[in-house]
Amino acid sequence: MIIGIGDNCIDHYLPPIDKSFAGGNVVNVVANLQKHGQPAVYIGTVGTDDRGTALISDLQKLGMNTKFIARKEGTTGITEIELVGDGEYVIRSEEYGVSSHVSLDGGTLEYLREHATLIHLSLTGGAIELLDQLATLSKPLSCDISTFYAKHDRAYWERILPHLAYVFVSGGSAASDDEVRRLAADIATFGAKHVIVTRGARGVTAFWDEKEVSQASLLSASEVVDPLGAGDAFISGFLDSLKRSGRTIEDHLLSGSIWAAEACSRFGAW
Numbered sequence: 001m002i003i004g005i006g007d008n009c010i011d012h013y014l015p016p017i018d019k020s021f022a023g024g025n026v027v028n029v030v031a032n033l034q035k036h037g038q039p040a041v042y043i044g045t046v047g048t049d050d051r052g053t054a055l056i057s058d059l060q061k062l063g064m065n066t067k068f069i070a071r072k073e074g075t076t077g078i079t080e081i082e083l084v085g086d087g088e089y090v091i092r093s094e095e096y097g098v099s100s101h102v103s104l105d106g107g108t109l110e111y112l113r114e115h116a117t118l119i120h121l122s123l124t125g126g127a128i129e130l131l132d133q134l135a136t137l138s139k140p141l142s143c144d145i146s147t148f149y150a151k152h153d154r155a156y157w158e159r160i161l162p163h164l165a166y167v168f169v170s171g172g173s174a175a176s177d178d179e180v181r182r183l184a185a186d187i188a189t190f191g192a193k194h195v196i197v198t199r200g201a202r203g204v205t206a207f208w209d210e211k212e213v214s215q216a217s218l219l220s221a222s223e224v225v226d227p228l229g230a231g232d233a234f235i236s237g238f239l240d241s242l243k244r245s246g247r248t249i250e251d252h253l254l255s256g257s258i259w260a261a262e263a264c265s266r267f268g269a270w
Helices: 025-035 050-061 106-115 127-135 154-158 177-188 230-242 249-263
Strands: 002-005 009-013 019-023 040-047 069-072 076-085 088-097 118-122 141-146 166-170 194-198 204-208 211-215
Touching: 002 025, 002 127, 009 050, 009 088, 019 025, 019 050, 025 040, 025 050, 025 118, 025 141, 025 230, 040 050, 050 069, 050 076, 118 127, 118 230, 127 141, 141 230, 166 177, 166 230, 177 194, 177 204, 194 230, 204 249, 211 249, 230 249
Parallel strands: 002 040, 002 118, 009 076, 040 069, 118 141, 141 166, 166 194
Antiparallel strands: 009 019, 076 088, 194 204, 204 211
């Protein structure tokens, strides 16, 4: 079972859409897996407000076990989003709320030891502070580092990247092939052997055991209803393929791209 630890929020789309959905990278990854019939679990913290109640309820509607979602006095994070056309969006505001207050007690660690085949993390949501504990489980770890690589120094990444089996990076559609290669090569200096760079409309490029493989996007910008959850859905589809025997990196990239295209066809990440 793939288990996610880390961030959560409510994604609120500003008018004229004016709709809200449960979100956050880790929530989106496990929710997409659960929606596709692959049992997954989310471990994290929500507030005692209505947003926290709604987030738990939405996961329960998928049939997910939510017993490892803690509630802490305070507010659940909220992200305000504006869709700006051409398959793009802008985050207008972001509040993390209590989601960074995540911890692992003995019972949760034992559950991870018995049931997790892979643990997915995000930089936000407090999970990175748990790496020493997670290392004792000897489980493969994946993490979405989003666009944060250039925002931290090497000392920061030396604490994190050596622990990760799979590193997902948001490279963006503006980055050239050479820029993506340099980014992945720099990340690889920390020992990462599997770096996957999502590139928006330009698809995705993986650097896999010293092999470079690309997959084109399956959608044109005009076909995109909502791009917000595409990267998270890609990770879900990729990880789903990864756990199946006999699959290649090309299969993983195609699976992720299919799931991402599906997510782009509607509002909300799942």
